[in-house]
Amino acid sequence: MSWIDIGTLNDIPLRGSRIVKTEAGCIALFRTAETEVFATSNTCAHKKGPLSEGIVHDRKVTCPLHNWVFSLETGEAQGADKGRIATYPVKVQDGRLLLDLDAVLAKVA
């Protein structure tokens, strides 16, 4: 594991999202609750919609282009839609956001 500091919790609005650029493409960070953050691929499994622009509800996000809903925990598409987005380890420590870059890059390799 290599935890990389990418910013503070408060950089992401509650139920909002920000992106981080990596060699593996854009990673979206979603803040689902005061101190809960998930990291997934920013690219929708349907037609590559930018998931970070979707509405965040519970621990899910709805894609802004055609309303596919993904679990931020498992990456699975919900309901009748079939597909999956990559999820990555992220943690909040003393208000800082730490992303496991090894895991991100491992998925490209």
Added chain:
Amino acid sequence: MQKMVIIGAGMASGRMLEHIHESDPDAFDVTIFNAEPRGNYNRIMLSPVLAGDRSFEEIVTHDDNWYADNNITTRFGERVTGVDRERKVVIGEKGEVPYDKLILATGSSPFIIPIPGHDLPGVVGYRDLEDTDAMIDASAIRGSSAVVIGGGLLGLEAAAGLRMRGMEVTVLHIAGHLMDRQLDETAGYLLKLDLEKRGIKVITEANTKEIIGNGKVEKVLLDDGTELAADIVVMAAGIRPAVQVGRDAGLDVGRAIKVNAQMCTSDPDIFAVGECVEFNENIFGLVAPLYDQAKVLANTLLGKEDVFTVRELSTKLKVTGCDLFSAGDFAEGEGREDIVFRDPKRRVYKRLIIENDRLIGAVMYGDTADSNWFFGLIKDGTDIEEMRETLIFGPSFQGGGAAASDPLAAVAALPLEAEICGCNGVCKGDIIKAIEGGVTTLDDVRTKTKASASCGTCTGLVEQVLAVSLGDDFEIKAEKPVCKCTDLTHEDVRRLIKAQELKTQPAVWQELAWKTPNGCHVCRPAINFYLLSDWPLDYQDDLQSRFVNERNHANIQKDGTYSVMPRMWGGMTTPDELIAVANAAKKFDAAVKVTGGQRIDLLGIKKEDLPEIWSDLNNAGMVSGHGYTKGLRTVKTCVGTDWCRFGTQDSTGLGIKLEKKLWGSWTPHKVKLGVSGCPRNCAEATCKDVGIICVDSGYQISVAGAAGMDVKMTESLVDVATEAEVEEWVTAFVQLYRENAKYLDRAYKWVAKVGLDWVKEELSDPDTRKALVERFDISQSVYQKDPWADHVSNRAEQYKHLADLTLEAVT
């Protein structure tokens, strides 16, 4: 006998001494220091002492006799200033004591936020008897007020205690809801209601700027300019482990003094216990784990094997009437599921978090009777697969008897004076009275009470009142609910938001018995609109409840870029504006399209470039065209009397006036206007939401047209003689639409539901018209601002990526 010295006579070391003295009272010759001028007391119970429910004597755990009976030498009121590990002596303010084994049990200190004025007399933490006495003294002055900074456990207990003593109390909390570390928003919302009921003022998202006073605190100033009078300021913004003695002695210190599972520090003869300890990156702030540590330490010192492990924790608040419980984990981890139960009538909220068929977290408010059972399931990791369906109803439901959430809960919970029918001012009580008088059908209710007899949008609610009162004898026509989060329809929700004066999203979720923790992508934008349209001055618009286009104030394209469309008032522009548009198009490499709405669209702009292109267009005096909103879009005009040989009135000028009046307002769906200078209708006014045809005698106003998926001609609303009347009628119509329509109904769909006759009836009353315009103006005082300029100055950061890791290598 071995010599043991203890620094700190608090709850952790006190418990450890009890264990040692039970097992082997003669094992050590003990000396104990305490900075406080007294021995161990039950610190938790300072809150009841503050509230006046207990006296200090009642919460003393170890009195002088206890220390004497156990042959413990006490050095109370004496602070330890250092430890000399070479000579193995502890240095107190009044002299040294040698040790064989040393125990650090120094606890924590309140964190005092270093804002200007934090050191004024009258600013206290909340940790010990001195702090408690200072608060009690402050409350003795009649009519005095207190400000508590921090809406966590300690802050709220302080606030409740001070309020009990008759002070005016305000709690300032930096997060969006109270106790945000332990509760979710709904539980935080219910807690706030209960505290407000006891007369405590709560301000969330409060940033304290300064404490002001001449020689002692007088007032507290917030970032937004609010000033609060204060005779005492209680800082309850968190605690910091007291590590000074350990750090000075050269022990391993992280966030606190590091120990192993035997509570031993980096020096084999020095141990630590309590809140001053860090174990496996954990630090502690509640007594349950400290008691575990105390037992482990006692065993270690007595040569018995024992290991400290971190257990699940639960939180309760010791404020009577605020019944809450929170336990376990809400963060991190994969594959979780929520179960939510709400009973608006009893103000109950329960949420369970399940992962891999195990309960891993729980939040409850209002009814915590089963909390220990749930906590047990969490701690034991019980497999709950079998009882998943009924789990939330608690232990008494297990093993038989299914229960379902009640779709009528929200209406059943309504008080009798809640207004059900807005048109005719009919309350729930009036309908119940009619039912008690023998009425059994919707039609009868309409005749008897007039409820649901006008625009009809409250029909669903009237039916539910019938169903609640008549039970199985009344069958409701199933209307489609908003979404899977609720059984209520849009119309029901709108009426209930007004009737119950619900002003926040958590209030809607709780009082209307939402089935999910915080809604979904279908209901959230709708609720956000209803709240901002009904309570423009109270509600805070929530960007995270808006579809991407409205959040980013631009239309998203299929490739993730955006289009940017400035307003061209009434379709008029100038050479300077065109130059600015052309420059922007070149600079950002945009495609340029003349739209069907008489303006120019720049397509293919990258998200990170949006603030810059907006700022360029702003500098040329142009504002957002709202081409992406459920709000006012365009007002199409024709050239009118200015140029056209047939023009009867200044259609261009009137169109611009109307656009300037209405722009920036949010509506249930988009709103488009057309103003044509004569019946030849070059502005296509008669297929718009509102169309105006100028004639010699004045203006024909017609509404409810469509030219999208449906094509429909407008219907005549009224003919008027002056531009001022046009403005008044059109504004009143738009406001009536804003206040009553279902989210995502275009005006023509809404008019079809309520009937044009009803609309005419409402608008033909001059007083109603005036009141509608007034309410519209109030809303515009908040919402008529250029969102581009606003985002450029306040939100530009959000358009950038958070970090760029493309240059980071694999480790």
